[in-house]
Amino acid sequence: MGIAAVLTDIEGTTSDISFVKNVLFPYAAEHLPAFVREHADDPQVKHQLMLVAGEIGWVEADTETLIGVLLRWIEDDRKVTPLKTLQGMIWDVGYRQGDFTGHLYTDAHDYLQRWHQAGIELYVFSSGSVPAQKLLFGFSDFGDLTPLFSGYFDTTTGAKRERVAYQRIQAEIDLPAPCILFLSDIAEELDAARAAGMKTCELRRDGQPASGRHPVATDFTEVPCK
Known part of the structure; x- marks a missing residue:
């Protein structure tokens, strides 16, 4: 799938x-x-x-x-x-x-654009509030990227380390869980997403050892999005 x-x-x-x-x-x-x-x-x-x-x-x-x-x-x-x-x-x-702009890795920007153009729906799940998420992407280093995203989720949906939050997100996205890939640098968040049936990928940009529990990518060029 x-x-x-x-x-x-x-x-x-x-x-x-x-x-x-x-x-x-x-x-x-x-x-x-x-x-x-x-x-x-x-x-x-x-x-x-x-x-x-x-x-x-x-x-x-x-x-x-x-x-x-x-x-x-x-x-x-x-x-x-x-x-x-x-x-x-x-x-x-x-x-x-204009006191600052939202930082975004170049590879993240490039691949978010690529996935969007390929028809893959993009969503955000962060502990920062939805308005804060929209500001970061709306005033990013690369300009307004909010048109790339189909939806945003924050802690009002649930705790990021609890399976129920990802079950709620899956229901909102309305796609089979195995068709959704969750990206994070926190293994416990990935554990919860996988428990909800989602695919996962662990970002290890800082060179720290990976958890060994999920597929690993050092940047977006290595994310297995197929």
Whole structure:
């Protein structure tokens, strides 16, 4: 059964991990306090702050307390949906102001284009929010690549290391699971995708030893997309 769709992670897969850690995270941390204070009464921001308060079990926490929590979550790289949503709002400003562009490996750009032209559907599954994903590809080093993609998924679909998330994605894509190839640099995510019936490929761009549990590629030129 051939590959009809590619589902790809972002960090360490299409994009350098250092871009997120050295550009996006510091930018969000620097601008988050002022952004939250300025927009705390905006309905979308207010809702996310309520979710943060619920996450820490302190529904009456004030804005400054919640800002402190969010900054600690950024430092700890917590995969918490309200944090990812607020980060996406802040990055939206940065992308549109031209403060940075979304990093994309050249081989990833070339092969995403090639697969799209070959009729293979492209999807993204990342711990970053869907709006943040669209910003990275919409303001990428290669320009606006969002027309290449048929859909995006984030942690609202489920945890990336749990099979159920990939089952939900497969149902949304509406293709047989063996026709979907999932790309990631995290073996546990690949384990979950394989448990859901998907094909998998482990990206090892950093030269670290592979898990030995999945087909391996050092870049997109080696991805077995057939």
